Amino acid sequence: xxxxxxxxxxxxxxxxxxxxxxxxxxxxxxxxxxxxxxxxxxxxxxxxxxxxxxxxxxxxxxxxxxxxxxxxxxxxxxxxxxxxxxxxxxxxxxxxxxxxxxxxxxxxx
Amino acid sequence: xxxxxxxxxxxxxxxxxxxxxxxxxxxxxxxxxxxxxxxxxxxxxxxxxxxxxxxxxxxxxxxxxxxxxxxxxxxxxxxxxxxxxxxxxxxxxxxxxxxxxxxxxxxxxxxxxx
Numbered sequence: 001x002x003x004x005x006x007x008x009x010x011x012x013x014x015x016x017x018x019x020x021x022x023x024x025x026x027x028x029x030x031x032x033x034x035x036x037x038x039x040x041x042x043x044x045x046x047x048x049x050x051x052x053x054x055x056x057x058x059x060x061x062x063x064x065x066x067x068x069x070x071x072x073x074x075x076x077x078x079x080x081x082x083x084x085x086x087x088x089x090x091x092x093x094x095x096x097x098x099x100x101x102x103x104x105x106x107x108x109x
Numbered sequence: 110x111x112x113x114x115x116x117x118x119x120x121x122x123x124x125x126x127x128x129x130x131x132x133x134x135x136x137x138x139x140x141x142x143x144x145x146x147x148x149x150x151x152x153x154x155x156x157x158x159x160x161x162x163x164x165x166x167x168x169x170x171x172x173x174x175x176x177x178x179x180x181x182x183x184x185x186x187x188x189x190x191x192x193x194x195x196x197x198x199x200x201x202x203x204x205x206x207x208x209x210x211x212x213x214x215x216x217x218x219x220x221x222x223x
Contacts, residue, residue: 004151032209043199043214044152051209088151095140095159095203096167097212099151 003027004091006100014108019076021103023089026070032092033065033072038102039085048074079107111135113215115200121221122190130185130218132200140203141183142212143167143175145196152199158183190222 007022021035032051036044050056050063050072062075072091076083084107089100116131134141139160144152154167158177172194174186183202187194197219201212 034211043217046211046213049209049211095205095210096142096154096157097152099153101149101151 002100003098004089004100006087006089006103008103009086010104010106012106012108013079015079015081017079019079019083019105019107021074021076021087021089021105023072023074023091023100024070025072025089025091025098027091027093027098028067028070030067030070030091030093033063034090034092034097035061035063035074036088036090036099037085038088044088076105079105081107081109083107113200113202113213115198115215115218117218118216119219121223122187124190124192124222126190127186127188128190130187130198130200130220132183132185132215133181134183134200134202134213134215135181136202136204136213137180138202138204138213139180140205140210140212141177142201142203143173143183143185144199144201145169145194146199146217147196155185155198187220192222194220195222196220 035048048063064073086102086104088102090097113134142157143155156175158164200215203210
């Protein structure tokens, strides 16, 4: 079992719709959870961090964490063409991160 | 606002050659990391450092070496380059490496071994 698994893409959504990204992790003592956005040919860029169960909202992005189910998700509301990218889920323990393979999102006009 | 700076951005090596990928950060971060990213894959940790003079292996350290003589610099050395080392390499840093500290990435080095 992979440490961090993300729903396989690519995910295609119409402009203005909600994109839903899922991530599960295997290490029960994981302490921190991050979502990075990576445009093609670019480096990962932090967009959300979450540390406790529940929801965290930042603009059009909402991260949800359920430690009992070992599940973290990212919702992108009112999707824009500029949201087209690969989204990486990262799970932290101590001072290291484990990354999922990423989910590629395409927002079609 | 340089952040994390990596050089070179692109490099082509022949099998068996050696090279050093440079990484420097100006944020006074203690923790630094080297990752590789293969097409369609997530990032794999190669080596990391929790401070000057202290380094440790990550998930995929074979074929690489690192050193950390200053807080700012964390070079990655490839000895005897092999085609399997063709990848994009990212350097990252974080302030304390504590559980809630996100990592900040450089722009990456695209390396091809032919």
